[in-house]
Amino acid sequence: MDLRLSEDQSMFKRMFADFCAKEIRPHGEHIDQAEEPPVELLNKAVDQGFWAALVPETMDGCGLDVYTYTLMLEEIGRADMSTAVTLAMHNSLVVKPLLDHGTGEQRDRFVAGLAMGELLGAFALTEPGAGSDAASLRTAAVRDGDSYRLTGSKVWVGNGGLAGLFLVFARSAGGITAFLVERGTRGLTVGYREKTLGLRGVSFNTLYFDDACVPADQRLGEEGKGLDIAQQALNYSRLGLGAIALGACERSLEEAVRFSMDHIQFSVPIAQKQIIQNYVANAKVSIEAMRGLVTHTAWLADTGQDFSQHASITKLFAGHTAFEVTNKLLQVHGGYGYMKEYAIERYYRDCRALEIIAGTSQIQQYLIARHIYRAEGLEIRP
Amino acid sequence: MDFSFPKEYQLFRRVVREICDTEIKPLAKKIDREHEVPSELVRKLASLGLMGVPFPQTYGGMGGGETGYCILAEELGRVCSSTTTVVGAHIGIAAMSIHLDGTERQKQKYLIPLAQGKHIGAFGLTEAAAGSDAAAIKTTAVRDGNEFVINGTKVFITNGDIADTIVIMAVTDSSLGAYGGITAFIVETASPGFSIGSLENKMGIRGSSTAECVLQDVRVPKENVLGRFGAGFLTFMKSLDIGRASLGAGCLGGAQAAMEASIAWSKLREQFGVPVATKQAVHFMISEMFVDIEALRSLVYRTAWLIDTHQPHIMEAAACKLFGSEVAGRCSNKALQIHGALGYSRDCEIERGWRDQRITEIYEGTNEIQRIVIAANLFRPYGVRIPT
Numbered sequence: 001m002d003l004r005l006s007e008d009q010s011m012f013k014r015m016f017a018d019f020c021a022k023e024i025r026p027h028g029e030h031i032d033q034a035e036e037p038p039v040e041l042l043n044k045a046v047d048q049g050f051w052a053a054l055v056p057e058t059m060d061g062c063g064l065d066v067y068t069y070t071l072m073l074e075e076i077g078r079a080d081m082s083t084a085v086t087l088a089m090h091n092s093l094v095v096k097p098l099l100d101h102g103t104g105e106q107r108d109r110f111v112a113g114l115a116m117g118e119l120l121g122a123f124a125l126t127e128p129g130a131g132s133d134a135a136s137l138r139t140a141a142v143r144d145g146d147s148y149r150l151t152g153s154k155v156w157v158g159n160g161g162l163a164g165l166f167l168v169f170a171r172s173a174g175g176i177t178a179f180l181v182e183r184g185t186r187g188l189t190v191g192y193r194e195k196t197l198g199l200r201g202v203s204f205n206t207l208y209f210d211d212a213c214v215p216a217d218q219r220l221g222e223e224g225k226g227l228d229i230a231q232q233a234l235n236y237s238r239l240g241l242g243a244i245a246l247g248a249c250e251r252s253l254e255e256a257v258r259f260s261m262d263h264i265q266f267s268v269p270i271a272q273k274q275i276i277q278n279y280v281a282n283a284k285v286s287i288e289a290m291r292g293l294v295t296h297t298a299w300l301a302d303t304g305q306d307f308s309q310h311a312s313i314t315k316l317f318a319g320h321t322a323f324e325v326t327n328k329l330l331q332v333h334g335g336y337g338y339m340k341e342y343a344i345e346r347y348y349r350d351c352r353a354l355e356i357i358a359g360t361s362q363i364q365q366y367l368i369a370r371h372i373y374r375a376e377g378l379e380i381r382p
Numbered sequence: 383m384d385f386s387f388p389k390e391y392q393l394f395r396r397v398v399r400e401i402c403d404t405e406i407k408p409l410a411k412k413i414d415r416e417h418e419v420p421s422e423l424v425r426k427l428a429s430l431g432l433m434g435v436p437f438p439q440t441y442g443g444m445g446g447g448e449t450g451y452c453i454l455a456e457e458l459g460r461v462c463s464s465t466t467t468v469v470g471a472h473i474g475i476a477a478m479s480i481h482l483d484g485t486e487r488q489k490q491k492y493l494i495p496l497a498q499g500k501h502i503g504a505f506g507l508t509e510a511a512a513g514s515d516a517a518a519i520k521t522t523a524v525r526d527g528n529e530f531v532i533n534g535t536k537v538f539i540t541n542g543d544i545a546d547t548i549v550i551m552a553v554t555d556s557s558l559g560a561y562g563g564i565t566a567f568i569v570e571t572a573s574p575g576f577s578i579g580s581l582e583n584k585m586g587i588r589g590s591s592t593a594e595c596v597l598q599d600v601r602v603p604k605e606n607v608l609g610r611f612g613a614g615f616l617t618f619m620k621s622l623d624i625g626r627a628s629l630g631a632g633c634l635g636g637a638q639a640a641m642e643a644s645i646a647w648s649k650l651r652e653q654f655g656v657p658v659a660t661k662q663a664v665h666f667m668i669s670e671m672f673v674d675i676e677a678l679r680s681l682v683y684r685t686a687w688l689i690d691t692h693q694p695h696i697m698e699a700a701a702c703k704l705f706g707s708e709v710a711g712r713c714s715n716k717a718l719q720i721h722g723a724l725g726y727s728r729d730c731e732i733e734r735g736w737r738d739q740r741i742t743e744i745y746e747g748t749n750e751i752q753r754i755v756i757a758a759n760l761f762r763p764y765g766v767r768i769p770t
Contacts, residue, residue, distance in 0.1 A: 131722055133653035156723050195728035197736065265515035275750050323715075330740070334513055334748055335538050338741050340583040349585065349737075355719060356726055362663045362719075382654050 003295065009068050016075035019048050024079035031082050031201035032346045037162055038083055038201055045087065046117030050076070053091045054099065055115045059107070066236075067298035070243035074294075077247025081350035082201025084244045085357075089158045090114070092236035094121025094167050097229050098180070101221040110165060110180065119164030123237075124154040124181075124207055125230055132363050132382070134169075135227060139209060141170035141177055146216050148172065148179065150187070150209040158357070160205025161193055167220065168209075169230055174223030178230070179214050187212030198349030235308050237358045238315035239301065242294045245318035245354055246287065249325045252347045253283050256329035259336070270332070279328045286321045293317055309371040316364035319354035326351045387449075394450060398457040401430065410462040413589035414734050419468045421544075428499020433472060437481055441489055442497035448624065448689040452631035452682055459635025463738035464589025466632045471540035471590075472496065474625035475618075475746075476503025479549050480568065482624075483609035483617045492547050492568055504545035506536040506569075506595055507618055513538075514751050516551075517560035517615065521597065523552035523567060530554075530567060530607070532600045535579070540745075542593030543578045545571050550597065551614050558612065566614035568606040575600040586737030623699050625746060627685045630702025633710035633742050634678050640710075640717035640735055641671040647721055658720070667716040674709040681705060697759045704752040707742035714739045 005013060023044055031038050045051065053069050055061020064072065069091070076084035095114050098106065113119040130137040139152025150170050157166070166181045166188075181188060191206040221229050257280060260271040270276050293314045300307035326348040330337035337344050355361045366382045373380045387395070405426060413419055427433055436451040437443025444450060451473060458466040477496040480488055480503075495501040512518040521534025532552050542548070547570060554565040569576065579594030609617040645668060648659035658664050685702050688695040714736045718725035725732045743749050758768040 126723070129652070131653060133655075136653070136655070197726050197728065197733045264511060265513060265518070267515075267518075273750075275753075327711075331743065331748070331750070335508070335744055338585050338744055340585065345585050348740075352718070352736075353726055356723055360719070360722060362661075365663070 005071075009071065012064070012068050013071045013075070015048070016072050017078075019045075020075045020079035024076060024083050028080040028082075028343065028346065029341070031080055032198075032350075033200075033340065035195075035200040037086065037159075037203050038080075039162070041083060042086065042120070043117055045083075050087050051090060051117050051120075052095070052115030053087075054096050055111060056099075059111055059115070061111075061115050065298075066239070066301040067295065070239065070294050070298045073240050073243040074247035074250075077244035078251040079247075080201070081244060081248055081347065082199050084247065085199055085202050085241075085353075086120075086159055086162075088237065088240040088244060089123060090121040092240045093123035093158075093233045094165060096236050097167060097178070097220065097233040100232065101178070101225075101229055102180075103217075105217065106180065106220065114165065120159055120162050122157050122159040122163030122166050123230075123233065124157045124160075124166050124168045126154060126156045128153065128155055132360055134230065135176070137169060137171060137176065139168070139170040141172040141179065141214075143173060143216070144213075148214045148216060148219065150179065150181070150212040150214055152209050154207040154209075156194065156204050156357075157207050158202055158204055160190055160207060161203030166207070167233075168207075168214075169226045170209075172223050176226035176230075177223045178220040178226040180218040180220055181212065181214050185212050185214065197352060198346070199353050231308070234358055235311040236301075238311040238364075239294065239297050239307070241354055241358055242290065242297070242311075242314035242318040245322040245351065246290045246294055248347050248351055249283065249287050249290065249322055252326050252329045252344055253280065253287065255342070255344050255347075256280060256283070256332040259333050259342075263334075263336075276332055279332050283325045283329055286325050290314075290318055290321055309368060312359075312364040312367040312371075315354070315358065316361050316368065319351075319356075319361055319364075322351035322354050387453075391446075391449060391453060394446065395453050395457065397430075398432070398454055399460075401427075401432075402457050402461045406458070406465055407461040410464075410731065411734070413462060413464050414586075414738075415588075417588045417591075419462075419465050419589045423465070424468065424499065424502070427469065431499075433469065433499030434477065434497025436473065437477065437493065437497045441481070442494040448627060448686040449683065452628050452686045455628040455631035456635040456638075456682075459632035460639040461635075462589070463632065463636060463735070464587045466635075467540055467587045467590035467741075468502075468544075470625070470628060470632065471505060472503045472545075474628050475505040475621050476541070476545070476547065476549055478624055479505065479566065479608060479617055479621040482620050483566070484568075485605075487605065488568060488608065496547060501546035502541055502544050504539055504541040504548040504571075504595075505618075505621070506539050506542070506548050506550040508536060508538045509534065510537050514748055516618070517564070519551055519553060519564065521550065521552040522556075523550075523554050523565060523602075525554075525604075526601070528604050529601045530604060532567065532569065532575075532597045532602065534597050536595040536597070538582065538745075539593050539595050540590055542595045543581065543591050547571070548576075548595065549608060549617075551618060554612060554614075560615045562612045564614040565611055566608035566617045567602050568608050569597070569600060569602055573600050573602065585740060586734070587741055622746060623696050624689055626699040626703035626752075627682060627689060627695070629742060629746060630678060630682045630685070630699075630706030633706035633739065634675065634682055636710045636735055636739055637671065637675050637678065637713035640713045640732065641668065641675060643732060644668060644671070644717045644720040647724075651722075664720055667720060671713045671716055674712060678702075678706050678709045697756050700747075700752040700755045703742075703746065704749050704756070707739070707749060710739040710742055 049062035052061035057063035194204040297310040434443035582592040685698040
C-alpha cells in the first residue's frame with residue numbers, strides 16, 4: 001500500500017492547480033452572478049486537456065487514469081463548481097461511455113470533436129416522470145429503416161444549452177437504448193433552461209424530441225443495453241462529484257480559515273474561539289474522510305474492479321458532507337457568509353446540488369443496500 | 383394548564399392568515415426576485431394595525447402582546463420571510479426598544495407613528511468590526527449643548543434605507559466600556575448627515591433591505607436619548623431578548639409551510655409506480671419535521687406567555703431563536719430533498735425558503751451567541767462567569 005502520488009500524477013496535479021487558480025478561480029463569482037456558462041474559460045481549458053481527460057493518448061487525449069481524473073476535478077471544484085460540474089458531465093457521462101461502448105466508427109467520428117472542444121457532451125436520461133425511477137422513461141425510439149425516430153422530452157439535461165452531442169436514452173423495441181444525437185438534428189429542440197439555487201453557470205435544459213431522426217449507426221451499444229451504459233457512466237459521474245465536493249470543501253475551509261484569522265471580535269481573531277476551532281477541525285476530518293473514499297474508489301476503478309457500490313458510497317457521503325461542511329463554514333463567516341461577495345455563500349448553494357444530481361442521496365442509499373442484500377441472496381425493491 | 387389559545391387570538395390568527403394567503407403569498411416570488419417588499423403592502427399591513435401588534439392601544443398598537451406578535455410572525459413566516467424580516471425589525475427591535483425604555487414624550491412622538499405603521503423603524507447596532515462583539519462599536523455621540531453629535535457607520539441594518547426612525551447605539555464614554563459607555567439614541571433618518579451607503583446582495587430574504595447607514599455629524603436633541611444615559615447596552619439586550627421569541631415564531635411558520643408543501647408534493651409525485659409519499663425515506667423525513675415543529679411551537683408560545691406575564695425569559699427566548707432557526711434549517715433542507723430537482727429550482731417556493739431560512743441562524747445574535755447567552759445564564763447561579 002503506497003498512497004503517494006506517482007511522478008506523473010504529481011506533475012498533473014500541479015499543472016491542474018496552477019491553471020485552475022489562475023484561469024478559473026477569479027471568475028467564480030461572475031459565473032454565478034451572471035448565470036452564464038463560462039464558454040471562454042471552457043475553451044481555454046481545451047488546451048489543458050480538460051475536455052479529453054479520459055481519452056487515450058493514442059487518440060490524442062490525456063489518457064489520465066481515473067485517480068488523476070479525480071485530482072483534476074478536485075482542483076476545478078476548488079476553483080469553481082459550475083465549471084467543474086460542466087466538465088465532469090462531459091467527461092464522465094458522454095466521453096467515457098462513448099470510449100467504452102462506441103464502435104470504431106463512432107469513436108472516429110465523435111471523439112476528436114469532444115476532446116478538442118468542438119463538441120460539449122450532455123447526458124439526457126431524466127424525464128418529467130422519470131427521475132429517481134429512470135427505468136420508467138418514456139421517450140420512444142421507433143426503428144424506421146436505417147434510422148430511429150425519437151419522440152419525447154428530457155428534463156434537467158446538464159450542459160443542454162451548450163452541448164454539441166447528446167447521449168440520449170430512449171425506449172426502443174429491444175428496451176432502453178442509448179443514442180448519440182447531434183445538436184441540430186431535425187426534430188430536436190433545446191428548451192427551457194432551469195433557474196437553479198446553485199451551479200448557476202451550468203445550463204440545465206429541457207429537450208424536446210419530435211420525431212427526431214437518428215441514424216441507426218448512432219445507436220450506442222446494443223438495443224436494450226441503455227440502462228447498463230447509463231449506470232456505468234453514472235458510476236464515473238458519482239465518483240467525479242465526490243472529487244468535486246472534496247475540492248469545494250477544501251476551498252470552503254480555506255475561505256473560513258482566512259476569515260477567522262482576519263475577523264476580530266472580543267479583541268481577538270475569532271480563530272481563538274473554541275467553537276470556531278471545532279467547526280474548522282470537524283471540516284478537516286470530513287475532508288480527509290472524503291479524500292479517503294474518493295482515492296479508494298478511484299483505485300478500484302483503475303484496477304478494473306467493480307466500483308459501483310463505492311461510487312454510490314462516495315457520492316452519498318460527499319453530498320451529505322459537503323452540505324454539512326459548507327453550512328458550518330458559512331456559520332464561521334457570520335453575517336458575511338450570507339453575502340454574495342463571499343465565496344462561501346456560493347459554495348453552500350452549489351454543494352446542495354450534490355445530494356440531488358446523478359441520483360439523489362435516497363437512491364444511493366437504495367443502491368448501497370441492494371449491494372449488501374444481494375450478497376446475502378435477497379433482492380430488494382426501491 | 384390550558385394550551386388552547388383564547389378566542390380573540392384564534393380570531394386574530396384567522397384574519398392574519400387570510401391576509402397572508404391573499405395579499406402576501408401571491409407576491410412572495412416577486413418580492414424575492416425584485417428585492418423589494420412593496421411599500422403598498424407595508425401600508426396595507428399598517429392599515430390593518432399589523433405594524434404595531436404587541437403594543438398597547440394607547441400607543442397606537444393592537445394590544446396583542448408578545449403572543450399576538452408571535453402569531454403574526456408565524457403566519458408571515460409561512461408565506462414570505464422577507465416580509466417577516468421587514469416587520470420584525472420594525473416591531474421587534476426598533477419600536478420595541480422605544481416601547482420598553484422610551485419616555486412618555488418619546489412614545490407619543492415616535493412609538494405611536496411606528497405602531498400605526500405611519501413610520502418605519504430600524505435598529506442600528508452592528509458595525510463592520512462589531513457583530514457578535516456588540517460592545518466593540520466605534521460610532522460616537524458627543525454632547526454639544528442641548529444636542530448630541532453622532533458619527534459612525536452601521537452595517538447590515540435591516541430596513542435602514544426605508545426607515546423613518548432608527549435607534550442608534552453609540553459610544554458616549556469610551557472609558558466606561560459596554561455598561562456605562564454606550565447610549566441609545568432615537569434618530570430621525572431625515573436628519574442632515576444621515577445617509578445610506580451600499581445595500582447588501584444577499585443569499586435570501588432578498589426583499590428585505592440590508593443597508594449600510596452612515597452618520598456624519600448627525601445632531602439629535604438630548605431628549606432623544608433612549609433609556610438611561612450610558613445604559614444603551616441594556617436597552618438593546620432587553621429588546622433583543624424579546625425579539626428572539628418572535629424570530630422563533632417566524633421559523634415555526636417557515637418550517638410548517640415546508641412540511642405541508644412536502645406532504646402535498648410527495649402525494650403528487652410518482653416514482654416506481656407509486657406516489658413517493660408511500661416511501662419510508664419520505665415518511666421519516668416528514669415525521670422528523672413534525673417533531674421539530676411541535677417542539678418549537680410549544681417553546682415559542684410558552685416563551686411568549688413568559689414575556690406577557692412578565693416572568694424571566696432570557697434563556698427561553700434565546701432557545702426560541704437557536705432551536706427555531708435550526709428547525710427551520712432542517713425542515714427546509716428536508717423539504718428541498720423531498721422535492722428533488724424541483725426543490726433546487728427557483729421556480730419552486732421551497733428553494734426560496736431554503737435560502738431565506740439560512741439567515742435565521744446568523745442574524746440578531748448568531749446561534750453561537752445564543753449558546754453563550756444560555757450558558758452564561760445557567761452558570762451564573764453557580765458563580766461561574768462565562769467569558770465571551
